[in-house]
Amino acid sequence: MTAEPIRSPTELPDAETQCVQLAELIRPRLYPETVLVGIHSGGVWVARRLHELLDLETEIGLIDVSFYRDDYRERGLHARVKPSSIPFDVEGRALILVDDVLYTGRTTRAAINELFDYGRPASIQLAVLADRGRRQLPICADFCPWRVDLDPSHELVLSAEASGRLQWSLEQHA
Amino acid sequence: MHNPQLNAHGELTHLLSIEGLPRAVIIHILDTASSFLKVSHRDVKKVPLLRGKSVFNVFFENSTRTRTTFEIAAKRLSADVINLDVTRSSTAKGETLLDTVDNLVAMHADMFVVRHASSGAPHLIADHLRRVGRDNVHVVNAGDGRHAHPTQGLLDMYTIRHYKNDFANLVVAIVGDILHSRVARSDIHALTTLGAAEVRAVGPQTLLPSAIEKMGVRVCHDLRTGIRDCDVVIMLRLQNERMNGALLPSAREYFRCYGLTPESLALAKTDAIVMHPGPMNRGVEIDSDVADGPQAVILPQVTFGIAVRMAVMGILAGN
Numbered sequence: 001m002t003a004e005p006i007r008s009p010t011e012l013p014d015a016e017t018q019c020v021q022l023a024e025l026i027r028p029r030l031y032p033e034t035v036l037v038g039i040h041s042g043g044v045w046v047a048r049r050l051h052e053l054l055d056l057e058t059e060i061g062l063i064d065v066s067f068y069r070d071d072y073r074e075r076g077l078h079a080r081v082k083p084s085s086i087p088f089d090v091e092g093r094a095l096i097l098v099d100d101v102l103y104t105g106r107t108t109r110a111a112i113n114e115l116f117d118y119g120r121p122a123s124i125q126l127a128v129l130a131d132r133g134r135r136q137l138p139i140c141a142d143f144c145p146w147r148v149d150l151d152p153s154h155e156l157v158l159s160a161e162a163s164g165r166l167q168w169s170l171e172q173h174a
Numbered sequence: 175m176h177n178p179q180l181n182a183h184g185e186l187t188h189l190l191s192i193e194g195l196p197r198a199v200i201i202h203i204l205d206t207a208s209s210f211l212k213v214s215h216r217d218v219k220k221v222p223l224l225r226g227k228s229v230f231n232v233f234f235e236n237s238t239r240t241r242t243t244f245e246i247a248a249k250r251l252s253a254d255v256i257n258l259d260v261t262r263s264s265t266a267k268g269e270t271l272l273d274t275v276d277n278l279v280a281m282h283a284d285m286f287v288v289r290h291a292s293s294g295a296p297h298l299i300a301d302h303l304r305r306v307g308r309d310n311v312h313v314v315n316a317g318d319g320r321h322a323h324p325t326q327g328l329l330d331m332y333t334i335r336h337y338k339n340d341f342a343n344l345v346v347a348i349v350g351d352i353l354h355s356r357v358a359r360s361d362i363h364a365l366t367t368l369g370a371a372e373v374r375a376v377g378p379q380t381l382l383p384s385a386i387e388k389m390g391v392r393v394c395h396d397l398r399t400g401i402r403d404c405d406v407v408i409m410l411r412l413q414n415e416r417m418n419g420a421l422l423p424s425a426r427e428y429f430r431c432y433g434l435t436p437e438s439l440a441l442a443k444t445d446a447i448v449m450h451p452g453p454m455n456r457g458v459e460i461d462s463d464v465a466d467g468p469q470a471v472i473l474p475q476v477t478f479g480i481a482v483r484m485a486v487m488g489i490l491a492g493n
Contacts, residue, residue: 068221076489077223082209083209083212084212085212117220117221
C-alpha cells in the first residue's frame with residue numbers, strides 16, 4: 001500500500017492536548033486496580049502518555065494483534081511483529097485497552113480475543129484518541145475526546161516525532 | 175534465477191533450505207519467532223493464526239523429536255495436525271512419494287512437514303505442487319538426507335542471537351560428524367548469510383566432506399585448535415551407525431580426540447555457549463559436565479525451536 005500525505009480539509013487537532021483530555025475522561029472512572037493495555041504501535045504511545053498523566057503504578061501492557069487479525073489470510077505475517085507483553089495477571093483485573101484510532105472495530109476485536117488468552121479480566125474498557133465511525137462490529141469506545149468522519153480513502157495516522165511528541169497526519173491511499 | 179522457496183512476489187512459500195534465503199527473510203523469521211516465544215509462556219499457549227488449516231507431518235524417516243516439535247508448533251498455531259508414519263504404511267506398500275502427496279492434497283492438506291532420507295525430496299514435492307497448480311500448499315523441510323535441516327539451522331541462529339545479540343564478530347566452531355550432518359550444512363549457510371566473522375569445521379578427516387572450505391569455513395582437524403577463542407561451540411551428534419564402518423576406530427577413541435570436556439571448553443572464550451541439536455550421546459561427543467554445565471544452552475534450543483517453527487509455519491501459511 002502506498003500512501004502519501006495530503007493537505008487536510010480542516011486543521012487536525014493537537015494529539016498531545018487530546019491525550020490530556022482523554023486522561024481527564026478516564027480519571028473519574030479509575031479503579032485502584034486499573035491497568036492500561038496499549039495496542040502497537042499508536043496505542044502504546046497513547047497508553048504511555050496516559051500512564052504518566054494518571055500517575056498509575058502498574059506497568060502498562062503492550063499488545064500486538066498480528067497473530068489474532070482476521071485478515072491474516074489476505075495479508076500474511078509481513079509487518080514486523082512486536083512481542084506482546086502483559087506484565088501483570090489479567091485474571092480479575094479492570095483493563096483499559098488503549099488505541100489511537102477506532103475505525104472498523106476489527107483491531108479491538110482481535111485485542112480482546114488475545115487478552116482473554118492471558119486470563120479472564122474483570123472488565124475491559126476502550127479508550128481511543130479518535131473515533132472515525134463506520135464500524136463493522138458492535139464495538140464502541142468508553143473514552144474518546146474526538147469523533148471525526150473521514151472519507152474511507154483517508155488514513156488517519158498518529159506518529160511520534162523525534163522529540164517524542166505525538167501528532168496526527170492524514171494520508172490518502174493511492 | 176527461479177528460487178523454488180519464494181513465490182512470484184518474492185515471499186517465502188516453502189522452506190526447503192537456508193541456502194539461497196535472503197538475509198531479510200531469515201531476520202524476519204527470527205524476529206517473528208521472538209513474538210511467538212512469549213505465547214508459549216502464557217496460560218493459553220495458542221494463537222488462532224492457523225485455525226482450520228491442516229498440517230500433515232509426513233515422515234519418511236523416523237524422528238520422534240523433530241516430529242513432536244513441529245506438532246507442538248502447529249498446535250500452538252491452532253492448526254489441525256495429522257502425523258503420518260509413511261515408512262510403515264503407504265511407502266511400504268509400494269506407493270511413490272508423489273502419489274502419497276497427491277492423496278494427501280486430495281484430503282485438503284494446507285502444509286506438509288517432510289522428513290526424508292533422500293536429499294531433495296521436499297524440493298521434489300514443492301516442485302510437483304507447483305506443476306499441478308497447488309501453489310497454496312506449503313512445504314517445510316524437516317530434514318532431507320545429508321542436504322538440509324533448515325528449521326534446526328534457524329533455531330540455532332535464534333539461540334546464538336539470543337545469547338550473543340549480533341553475528342558480526344562471532345567465531346563459531348561446528349564440531350563432529352560434519353560429513354553426514356544436514357544440521358551442519360544449514361548452520362554454515364545461515365552463519366555465512368548472517369555475517370559471522372569465522373566459521374570453523376572441526377572433526378577428523380574421515381568425517382569432513384571434501385572441499386568443505388568452499389562453503390567459506392576454516393577446517394581444523396584438532397579440537398583444541400578448533401575451539402580456541404571461539405564464542406559458540408556447536409557439537410554434532412555422532413551417529414552410532416558410523417562406528418561400524420572404517421570412519422572411526424571406536425567411540426572411546428572419538429571421545430578422547432573430539433569429545434567436548436570442561437578442559438577443552440576452557441580454551442574457548444569464557445562466555446562461550448555450547449549447543450547441540452540432540453539427541454546427545456554423553457561420553458561420546460560431549461562430557462556430562464559440559465552438557466549439564468553453565469555454558470550449555472541445549473535445552474533453551476529446544477524451547478526456541480518451537481517458536482521458530484511457529485514463525486516458519488505462520489509466515490508460510492500467510493503467503
